Amino acid sequence: MVSGDRARSPAPEAKKAAPVTADDLLLRTWLHNRSENTRRAYERDVRDLLAYVGRPLVEIGLADLQGWFDSMAGASDATRRRKLSAAKSLLAYAAGTGALTQNAGAAFRLERGRDTLNERILSREQVLAMIEGEGEPRRKALLDVLYRMGLRISEACALRWRDVTRRQQGGVASVFGKGNKTRAVQVPAKLFKQLVALRVENGPDAPVVPGHDGRPLSHDAAHRIVKRAARRAGLSGAVSAHWLRHAHASHALDNNAPVHVVQATLGHASLATTTRYSHVREGDGSANYLD
Known part of the structure; x- marks a missing residue:
């Protein structure tokens, strides 16, 4: 055998793919x-x-x-x-x-459970504590997008600049969401300016809310950002990105936003889903209209 040569071991058998059941x-x-x-x-x-x-x-x-x-x-x-x-x-x-x-x-019959939505709605003060407590601009922008636009976490992560059109006051985002439906969502002027300042490239596929490397923010990374913000604000560990979407609906209705406008923004298929976020305002209730 020539120096340096080694007997070659038999080639390993290729792993067989698991059968499709x-x-x-x-x-x-x-x-x-x-x-x-x-x-x-x-x-x-x-x-x-x-x-x-x-x-x-x-x-x-x-x-x-x-x-x-x-x-x-x-x-x-x-x-x-x-x-x-x-x-x-x-x-x-x-x-x-x-x-x-x-x-x-x-x-399999399952009785309707108690509606616990009210337990997952943050006050405006709590939401602002989460947002203002975040000092890193990119992470703060994510929290603002989730709350002020009412997006699902997957929608926020998937948003690209090709989906956003500038308007005289802010912009409009074309959001592709649940049920493979597309809806138009307003981007408030202050938030639009905030997002433009974060833009790392001019291509249409650039993420509106980028990750630390300029690439699209992953679902898991966005989840961690929300969790950390909630923890800093002294809120429950159960708080998730969807709680900010709940807060958007609740606060908008509390401020007399037309329910059909909130429905269109959030992409609810049923108006009944949106009206669940309506609350009895302090000092108001149907009892006032009985006498």
């Missing part, structure tokens, strides 16, 4: 054309069910769903309901397409 195919078609965030959340919930049951969807019965739901006793009521809703949606889809002979989720 019937459940995988069903999930793929069920999630087709949904938004990335929806796909990620729904698939995570359904995979959780499959991991608990340990059997394919075709073998899941009502007792399995009930056991899975009961096993989540430590989670919040909203989380349990969301997970169950995802599972019931998939099972109904599978039964409707003929992939399953029966829909085990149809028999």
Whole structure:
């Protein structure tokens, strides 16, 4: 053997891809054309069910769903309901397409839970404490966008300058949101100026709220920014970006904004969803109109 040569070990066998199961195919078609965030959340919930049951969807019965739901006793009521809703949606889809002979989720009855929305609405003072307590301009801009434009965290992270049109007073953003719907959202003049000052490049695909490296802000990074702001303001650890969207709706209605305007800004499909944010103002109530 020539010096320096070594006997070559056999080439490692290529890793075989995991086989695609019937459940995988069903999930793929069920999630087709949904938004990335929806796909990620729904698939995570359904995979959780499959991991608990340990059997394919075709073998899941009502007792399995009930056991899975009961096993989540430590989670919040909203989380349990969301997970169950995802599972019931998939099972109904599978039964409707003929992939399953029966829909085990149809028999699972769940009473309507108590509306706890009021517990997730921050006061204006609390919101301003979060925003003003943030000294870094880029992070502060994110908090302002979430509150003053009422955007979902995914919408704020996805916003590009091609989506924003300058107006005489501020601008208008074309927001592609939940349900694959596009809506026009006003960018107040002060916020527009704030965002322009952060712009790192002039290309149309530049993010409106950039990350520390000038690239689009990730969902996780935005989440951390909100959590830190809430902690600095002495607020509950449960505060999330969606609480700022709740605050936008609540405060706008409290300041007599027309409910249909708030509905259009937030992209609510139903006016009933928007009116949930209406509050009885101090000194006012239907009792005043009885005598």
